[in-house]
Amino acid sequence: MTAARPPRADAQRNRARVLAAAEQVFAQRGSSASTEEVARAAGVGVGTVFRHFPTKEALLQALIVQRLTRIAADAREQAASPDPAAFFDFFAAVVGDSASKLELVDALAELGGDPTEAIAPVAEELTAAVAVLLEQAQQDGAVRKDVGVAHVIALLAGASQARRYAADERPLAVILDGLRAPNAE
Amino acid sequence: MTAARPPRADAQRNRARVLAAAEQVFAQRGSSASTEEVARAAGVGVGTVFRHFPTKEALLQALIVQRLTRIAADAREQAASPDPAAFFDFFAAVVGDSASKLELVDALAELGGDPTEAIAPVAEELTAAVAVLLEQAQQDGAVRKDVGVAHVIALLAGASQARRYAADERPLAVILDGLRAPNAE
Amino acid sequence: MTAARPPRADAQRNRARVLAAAEQVFAQRGSSASTEEVARAAGVGVGTVFRHFPTKEALLQALIVQRLTRIAADAREQAASPDPAAFFDFFAAVVGDSASKLELVDALAELGGDPTEAIAPVAEELTAAVAVLLEQAQQDGAVRKDVGVAHVIALLAGASQARRYAADERPLAVILDGLRAPNAE
Amino acid sequence: MTAARPPRADAQRNRARVLAAAEQVFAQRGSSASTEEVARAAGVGVGTVFRHFPTKEALLQALIVQRLTRIAADAREQAASPDPAAFFDFFAAVVGDSASKLELVDALAELGGDPTEAIAPVAEELTAAVAVLLEQAQQDGAVRKDVGVAHVIALLAGASQARRYAADERPLAVILDGLRAPNAE
DNA sequence: TATGAATGAGCCTTCATTCAT
DNA sequence: AATGAATGAAGGCTCATTCAT
Structure with a gap:
């Protein structure tokens, strides 16, 4: 029926x-x-x-995958933009979006270690997307050249964490400033 | 013995x-x-x-108190040093010492919210010590003037988090650079 | 089936x-x-x-509520009977039914103190039912007039307790005799 | 030293x-x-x-023994008195004394079952003392003849229990009245 | 002999997971 | 496919009892 x-x-x-x-x-x-x-x-x-x-674990991972997928999409989108600040916009957006979302930090953090089978594919996807974005920014002289994708991701996690307990965006600004190429000014 | x-x-x-x-x-x-x-x-x-x-909670807090106490002591010690890099040394030491990582982030994070009764005293102690150290560094023109104690602590948490999943100290370097006074160079 | x-x-x-x-x-x-x-x-x-x-507490209370509910029903039933011995029958039945003894005493005892939220309603129900039964019996000249509902309930608890360690019904008989109106004979 | x-x-x-x-x-x-x-x-x-x-158990029993010993002494004392109300005085005293003492009920109750080795001697002592007192009272025509020592003890426990949750002495009075010899008045 | 720290069994309760409906 | 009752392992915590000091 x-x-x-x-x-x-x-x-x-x-x-x-x-x-x-x-x-x-x-x-x-x-x-x-x-x-x-x-x-x-x-x-x-x-x-x-x-x-x-x-499994509860599976649910948690699905959440992480979902989040990372979105971030990777963001990265690709920004990579397509000609804006020289694209990298910084991406970085800020990710951190800003993690605002209330306890999990992002952990999601990103997850990437540092030994990505679970379920996460590995997205992890690669994200890494690849960020790589492109980062290289462009470095090419443009916007971002210092001594940082790699892994550093950026670690810093995303760090900035998200900092943001979690800061009243304003200053910590983010500090980190972004730290990322700029020396003579970018 | x-x-x-x-x-x-x-x-x-x-x-x-x-x-x-x-x-x-x-x-x-x-x-x-x-x-x-x-x-x-x-x-x-x-x-x-x-x-x-x-209580298990009490044990956890005792751990946090212990950690924060050490950090506050570090801060005071560095504040007593004439070295203009004292602030940065302190920052790096705290992040580097995140040996038993997991906890430090949370310990510092704890400070952002509503410190429990047991933690409040140490929190104040730490805040005060960092304040002194920070002001000196800003006085010396070593650290940018638009960050406050709360920002520094949020960044400590962030840097510790970043460190947790980075292979090297680059993320820390980035954050420290971001903290330097613009014309410090 | x-x-x-x-x-x-x-x-x-x-x-x-x-x-x-x-x-x-x-x-x-x-x-x-x-x-x-x-x-x-x-x-x-x-x-x-x-x-x-x-909660274990909740389980215990459910037990008490169940017991008191039954007793209240008994009381109402007897109150509906024209039998002048209704009150005594009720009393004896309650005491006799202390099958799972331990609890009844406590259930009744509970009424003396500060009935928990869960119990209060049944307590009132029971009190009301016994009140009717008692008044009728006093009206009929079967029960002495100087006892109130609270006394009856205390005596129910007492008789149940006595019963618990007596080989026969004599203690109950004694208490019932004590409850009779002086010139009831 | x-x-x-x-x-x-x-x-x-x-x-x-x-x-x-x-x-x-x-x-x-x-x-x-x-x-x-x-x-x-x-x-x-x-x-x-x-x-x-x-053992905690041993402590509990020591308490019971202590209590029963006192009661037995009371009984003997009253048995020595020529006062025809001696029995009732004894009964009331025991019950009154148990007022706040949660334990008495249990102590007396203990006698009904299978007295522990530690308690047996005092139990006998008490039984004997009450027996004398009871017989005298029955001899005097003060107490009904159809109750035995065991009944009296069960009733002591019952009256104590009743007392525990009654605001006044009425329940006790009822029980005492129930114990009087029919034509005692 | 007194002390109180240490022990560990046992209790209440929670929760991921399974399964009958 | 959805539901939610049942399950039981596991966790936090208590407490009688032992034992080093």
């Missing part, structure tokens, strides 16, 4: 709902929040959460 | 042992490591851990 | 099972018996006990 | 102190209060408590 219009669209929608709810819940109460709570926030049963993400 | 005369020295030693073990364990496995594990690492029973720290 | 149609009837059944098991276990080993033991007796996991009663 | 004046008197004093402290603590917080708390109230270390009473 009730097998007509959206056959699997429902499932997709639920997956998205869960992911969104998880983002919120984990951001607010830390990643130790219970799966039950995520389910409640998503308006579904726990069972549904586990159907889409076989 | 270390005789066994003092009757309650044993207790003090155990307290220290537990604290040291906790530092290691939490650094390695995150603050969600079990108290049992800490006890095991310290070579004592769980009861002993709880005798010295009535 | 007891088919398996109802989907959530299972949960209800489990709740009842837990309650019954708890009654037995606490009666036999005192209210300090472990929740684990109750679970075992109910043939469920501990988690199930806690799903139905969020 | 400090081995002169009271060689073992000290120990005796400590034992008494512990017993007194235990009585208070257990009365106020129930018998589940910790041994540590008793020790603190007694102004001694836990070790000392355990030196005098090898």
